[in-house]
Amino acid sequence: MSFCKRFNIPETATEALIQFIKLLLIEIGGSNFEEFPGSLYLARNVLGLKDQYHNFAACPKCHKLYNKKEVEEFQQNGNLTVMKCSHVKFPNLTSRRLKQCQTPLAERSTLLYGRIKI
Ligand SMILES: [Zn+2]
Numbered sequence: 700m701s702f703c704k705r706f707n708i709p710e711t712a713t714e715a716l717i718q719f720i721k722l723l724l725i726e727i728g729g730s731n732f733e734e735f736p737g738s739l740y741l742a743r744n745v746l747g748l749k750d751q752y753h754n755f756a757a758c759p760k761c762h763k764l765y766n767k768k769e770v771e772e773f774q775q776n777g778n779l780t781v782m783k784c785s786h787v788k789f790p791n792l793t794s795r796r797l798k799q800c801q802t803p804l805a806e807r808s809t810l811l812y813g814r815i816k817i
Contacts, residue, residue, distance in 0.1 A: 714739040758784040760802040770804050781805050 717739055724732035736742040756767045763786040773782035784800035 710739060717742050756804055758786060758800060758802050758804060760784065761786045761788065761800045763800070765804060781807055 718737060721732065721735045721737050724735055736745045754767045755764045756770045757764050761784060763784055765782070765784075770782045773780055782804045784802045784804055786800040787798065788800065
């Protein structure tokens with residue numbers, strides 16, 4: 700069983716989505732949107748997303764997104780620790796207790812010499 704899961708949309712899907720959005724914008728707004736990036740490469744450049752695209756870790760249960768670096772470097776009392784999901788699904792207002800998701804976001808891998816593996 701693995702707790703590791705990454706939020707990773709295939710690039711071909713992202714590319715198709717960007718092209719579709721461009722067509723849609725031009726259809727609605729005409730030439731105003733000719734400048735909209737028509738490829739994933741251009742979109743990354745325009746939006747400055749170059750290195751941020753794959754730097755997310757998702758909770759395997761509720762799919763809340765976390766910064767991958769934050770999960771990898773999570774510490775408790777100075778020790779590297781597996782971070783747990785803090786997502787609160789439906790706060791139960793009557794009991795006044797917030798139930799967190801608490802799903803481990805990574806697994807401790809001995810192969811990586813104590814480093815946290817996502
Ligand atoms: Zn969760």
